[in-house]
Amino acid sequence: MVPLLEMQGIVKKFGSVKALDGVSIKLNRGEILSLCGENGSGKSTLMKVLCGIYPYGDYEGDIAFKGNEVRAKGIADTEALGIAIIHQELTLVKELSVLENLFLGSEIESFGMLDFDRMHAESIKLLEKVQLNICPETIVGDLGVGQQQLIEIAKALSKNAELLVLDEPTAPLTESETEILLNLVKDLRAQGVSCIFISHKLAEVKEISDHICVIRDGMHIGTRSAETMTTDDIITMMVGREMKQLFPREEHAIGDVILEAKNICAWDKTNAHIPKVRNANFSLRKGEILGVSGLVGAGRTELMECLYGCYQGKHSGEVYLSGKPLELRSSHDALEAGIAMVPEDRKRHGIVPILSVGENITLAGLDAFAPVGVLNDVHEASEIEKSIKSLTVKTPNAELAIRNLSGGNQQKAILARFLMINPQILILDEPTRGIDVGAKYEIYKLIFQLVKQGISVIMVSSELPEVLGISDRVLVMHEGVIKGDLINDQLTQEQIMDCALTEKVVAEV
């Protein structure tokens, strides 16, 4: 049988950097192949070669689709063949409606006019295919990321894709959204649509794949059938050594209460009568790691934004630092008081794409924390060098524009930025999203280093193993209410989920 896709010996260079060094993959019809590898190992690059974003001549090696050689000049060529890619960063136009996005560039016309009736009817069919029960006239920007992701898939299906490439589709999704997406991909497989799936969440990779291919440093390490691999096997192949322990817990002293939040309330940014945070009270001790758990939409980000002075909607309540009330009118006030926050949405609040990696790292340090005197260039360069090293940001040099880094490495650079401020309190909102296991480990180690120096860390995370793996104490939020304040002593995932979902309020502390 001729495979649906065969890529042979693909080599792709960026200047002197070899991002891909002879990678070969093969995929049959109706099969799901996952690509695993650390940040910067070359997964997205391989997919961009496949889809013609890097056209024929820009890489070495051969590509065959249904047995025919592919020499694409651009993405339009591969789309015409039936290959659709959904990128790591979504590309829908937020200001336009679902319908307009679905038919952007392929509008249906009759008698020289746009045929809205037909596009409406087609949209409904497409939305049904991805099980989205929304009106095609909805503005895309009003939808959650999970729904937007499904619309991207609907758009790919409208072009009769036979091969769907999903580059980290589940990174920003909630658990239930992820479930919907994974089921959809499985349904599509049953209908003969093949899929190449990229994710750092190895449990879902294992669940969904027929085959798993591991890439390390641009090289093909191996492809095996998913049944024969455990997640530990995948990790070992990815990092090139066995990782005995995923959470490097270290002893650290916990001091007195340093931060207190009292009666924090916040209302929806656009709909000021919908409460998002209801009367939240909690405290944070010096040198403590406080995990904040709960389903997405539970009000965790809103609560953190109130502490960081950047919540855009109506809010109230008091924040005390070392017993003194703070006036937090902006993140500038918070930074000055010693509270820093690494935001959840890297693209919206995080990187400045056209600036270099180094400039992105020193950004907050330069304007907000305004040290006495001016940083001299040599000192600045050596500080940048240090943080690139300690966070293992994979970049050829600090001068490269940050948009060229792989997704996970951009995240590390942002983390580096806020660490430069030397905050007393560091709020991390989903700090390891899109980050590979090895780099996660580095970030956890760093968190422990920070608390050992007496910094207090609040970490919002949707990954329960991570919350349990590193927190000293866990807040559980549900519909804007802090339902649990639990010491993490043999706490289990079930206890946290129970607490997030039941009506009773559990407070141990």
Ligand SMILES: Nc1ncnc2c1ncn2[C@@H]1O[C@H](COP(=O)(O)OP(=O)(O)OP(=O)(O)O)[C@@H](O)[C@H]1O
């Ligand atoms: N346009 C570019 N210019 C220079 N280097 C690049 C460019 N695009 C990618 N690279 C480099 O190629 C390597 C592979 O990057 P790629 O984005 O494929 O990684 P990835 O496996 O998708 O990582 P992640 O899991 O973080 O998304 C990285 O070292 C990256 O810095």
Ligand SMILES: [Mg+2]
């Ligand atoms: Mg990538």
